[in-house]
Amino acid sequence: MLSGVLLVAKGLAIVVSNADPSFVPPATLLFALGMVGLHARLRGDGGPLGTAGVLLAWVALAASAVNLIGLALSIPAPGDPDAPTLLQITYMAAFLAILLGLLALGIAVLRARVMPAPWGAVPLAVGVLWFPLQGVGFAISDGVGLVLGGLAWALLGYVLWSQSGEAAAQPSPRVR
Numbered sequence: 001m002l003s004g005v006l007l008v009a010k011g012l013a014i015v016v017s018n019a020d021p022s023f024v025p026p027a028t029l030l031f032a033l034g035m036v037g038l039h040a041r042l043r044g045d046g047g048p049l050g051t052a053g054v055l056l057a058w059v060a061l062a063a064s065a066v067n068l069i070g071l072a073l074s075i076p077a078p079g080d081p082d083a084p085t086l087l088q089i090t091y092m093a094a095f096l097a098i099l100l101g102l103l104a105l106g107i108a109v110l111r112a113r114v115m116p117a118p119w120g121a122v123p124l125a126v127g128v129l130w131f132p133l134q135g136v137g138f139a140i141s142d143g144v145g146l147v148l149g150g151l152a153w154a155l156l157g158y159v160l161w162s163q164s165g166e167a168a169a170q171p172s173p174r175v176r
Helices: 001-016 024-042 047-072 083-111 119-140 146-162
Strands: none
Touching: 001 119, 024 047, 024 083, 024 146, 047 083, 083 119, 083 146, 119 146
């Protein structure tokens, strides 16, 4: 949830004051940690997609750690002409690993039925809807895409947190 809140705050700062706070590296780190938690919820039932998703989450964690070090050292971030190539690569790697990993984990969650319907579809929906939300948001105004995407990420975090103690409804056995 905190990852989504950071993206909403960044988007609102851009909309209101045209400021661009550096909230993306901590947001991607927190979101990747959430993906590792989502994989843990699969309890070994994620199959190859669950494994691929968590591996991508670890890639995002590593890339986000590099990005946070760059932020702490005041190294120019991507978008700045003086940004080093390494940070341009790690920013993109973290972002793509999160989106692709979320798609893989979203499918694995649906297949494993570890969350009750309709909440089990939320991880996949957030992964699928990220780009359309960004397109609609940025068509309205700079920063609005981040607000919409951040709200979706916060919703996903809330769903995962609120469903953490509940088991998915198991299909009833067939009656013969």
